[in-house]
Amino acid sequence: MTAPAFFPQDIIIRKRDGGALSRDEIDFFARGVVDGAFADYQATALLMAIFWRGMTPQETAWLTDAMMRSGDVIDLRDLPGAKVDKHSTGGVGDKVSLILAPLAVACGLKVPMMSGRGLGHTGGTLDKLEAIPGFRVQLGVPEFRAILQRVGCAMIGQTPQVVPADRKLYALRDVTGTVECIPLICASIMSKKLAEGIDSLVLDVKFGRGAFMKKKEDALTLAHAMVEVGRAAGKPVRALLTAMHQPLGRAAGHTTEVVESIECLKGGGPADLMEVTYALTGQMLILGGKARDAAGARQQMEAVVANGSALKVFREMCAAQGGDARVVDDYSLLPTARKKLEIRAGADARGFVSEVDALRCGHAIMALGGGRAAVTDRIDHAVGLADLIKIGEPVAPGARLCTLHANDEARAARAEALIREAVKFTPAPPRQEPLIHDLVQ
């Protein structure tokens, strides 16, 4: 037996004492968590040391690269066209991927998208897609590639062979208080995205009540770190910082979000959701060489919504992934809740909506049974929120705050209480905060 190149304890001690790790040490760590050379207790000790001591941009880039190479890296170079993806750090009502991928394909890009599931108060793209009867998200790489070639986009879950180091490390971070660490978040997200075979990437880094990052400064630091890692990997990456204080759009849940996404592709989407979708897709079109600037991109996107070609791509992707594409014309084919309960403002409601707390709305969805507290939990796709009132809208007694789609009365009562806490009023129109903040590139 040959002696190991390193002893895990030496690597842990170096980081514990504030030193920088070498590329070989970082490679040994990422490989070691998969092949067992780094035991779980040693990996968690190193994660905690990284949490406290941080990593230099160079160490973060090496960790990302080592994690990416811990498994299969999809090679899409033989597929013609620019392959551009988008990743969001997650929020409530964030169904942008469902609209953006068909939109970008209709404008000439290819969109290979590996997405995640919802956890806690935030939703996940895979769960939303699974509200469509028959839709399969667990495809192997050959089928993923074939659909990309034929349709232009495919949306799947991470395969077990892609970035196994992240699967292991994320599970350890989740139970050892080491999730909220910028170099670790950056390496986790970017290793998975770079393993997809993309040419370039757009990031939606969210901040606010309903986001993973509560403070804008933290979101900005993460955005810079991810753009930097993209640069080190030779892939252009742009990040938009977007506010996530209230849910995006007027729907949150699974069926309700699929319906809202299809409405967007038919040209009837809510303004805030379309603003974020057009901004992110526009950046993809610029990176993919399909538009010179945001204004040119916007014209193209509006044209493919107006002429139905973006909706056509959505139908084709649905059918290609086994989903019932008739849902596009008949929403009753989606899982439907037994009750639709309108929540109306009380007698004292006057003025304008000043707050629709995205975190409480996310908790309301969980209360209805539409969220996951643990990765193994089953979710009810039929339940959720629709017709949600937005910040700045006028209110009077009896105004509708939202419609609950519920399957259980006790759960609906808990969700109603959370929605009533989430929505606040003010006598004068509140200051409207911008939705899209910085562009980092």
Ligand code: URA
């Ligand atoms: N999402 C990820 O994929 N990884 C993290 O570390 C945090 C959010």
